[in-house]
Amino acid sequence: MSRQTWIIILTGISMGVLGVLLSVWGNPENSGICISCFMENSAGALGLHGNARLQYLRPELPGFVLGAAFSSLIAGEFKPRSGNSPALRFFSGIFLIVGCAIFVGCPIKMLLRLCAGDLTAAIAAAGLVSGVWIGLQLLARGVDLGSQQKTNPMSGFLVPLLFALLLLFVLVPPAFVIASTEGSSSRHAPVLISLASGLFIGVIAQRSRFCITGSLRDILLMGRRAPQLSGFAAFALSATIASLATGGMRVSLYGQPGAHLEHFWSFLGMLLVGWISVMIGGCPFRQLVKAGEGDTDAGMAVLGMFLGGALVQSWGIAATAAGVPIYGKVAALAGIAFSLLVSLFLRNRLAD
């Protein structure tokens, strides 16, 4: 096995184990790592939405971005770059979080839920694979958001600097940053442990280019030859073992933490996430890592994800254990309509 494959495996193991352990150390059940939940919590902490039970500036987020920035700067891979569809990427970021909010979790949390025995995540996994497959088919038929060019260093540093500011807010909280005293956001691992975990994962994910939807894309394209398959398998295996070892494993369709039983909408939510992720080149986590590497396109998606985190709470889009609200269903369909329009208008038909 190549050195790169070993790094991918190490990343998979680290994310699987830390994803479970962060819950043991205090994060909500099955939410040790969840980019969409962290976005919603952090948007709330900055006063962007008013749900008093979902406000906490999660230290893992600046950890991921700054870890990736640090790693890419050391390795000489920090390359400020940009494309030509910033608004589309911004809206894609919003709809990524909409899709996640319908399922209640990002692709990483989906895998963590599945590895903890939450069978409701299985249908969402089918949705994610379907979305990645649709995205791949459309990419092969010429849908392209445009190529990237080298850009000025200032642009590449802006999003990492924003997250450095958020890190400062985590370490020295100003008075305007809110922290929930009740609800799932009041539950969190110790700040320094969360931050260290985030930084470590940011560093190794930057080195390995690990991404859940990217792995699925490669597996669909190359089958068993895909190097990302080993990372994906390592994640699933280590998360399952960690769940068993920590007593978090409970195989059931019912009574799962933060899960609802509207399977069709879980499927559709994750389909949307898979589809958009393939269009913009990575799942929500990968967007954070790429933004840390100076990719301003990913930076636009991350800013969209932040706004999405606020909107899903403010507009009553996010699903809960009670089910998917009507606005959530409308938003999921709007996301699919958006993806269809992007596919129609950004298709290079000469590629056929």
Added chain:
Amino acid sequence: MTHDNLDRSLWIAFFLIVVAALALPFLPLGNTAATNATPSSRANDQKLLREARLLIIQKRYESVESLMKSQQNQQALLKLEEIVRSYPSDPHAFILKGELLASMGAPTEAAASFAQGVKLEGAYVDKNSPTSRRESISHLVESELAKSKSLSSGTSPQTRLNDIRYLQSRLAGGCE
């Protein structure tokens, strides 16, 4: 990056501005009245709201609580119905109704009432909330799940199980 005097001046100005911005929160130069008027008191506002809520609960449900203590369950239920008509989005009425119905041997209706209350306010399943009713809700869920296991799976009414499963999921934790 420092090609000429303008570049150097811009960098110096930049560093001075950054130092000033960093130092400003620690200097006693700010207009404290203006600072106090900013959203800095959001956390305090939320705390005040929680305290106000507890006082409202205490005042609004005093009569219900006393009826419950004196075992006058039917009267307490009627009083709760009256409160629900006046304040349909107050979750506390549904939680108290759930407790009453459970004690009166109507678990299906109790589960529906608990579920409605928790949907309106999740704090009722939080361990550390001052309004927590986690114990009575989990007691009902456990007994109902045990009952549904003892029956053959096809005989349990779906509507009854939906509320129990929702409460079970909320008791399990996770994100909301």
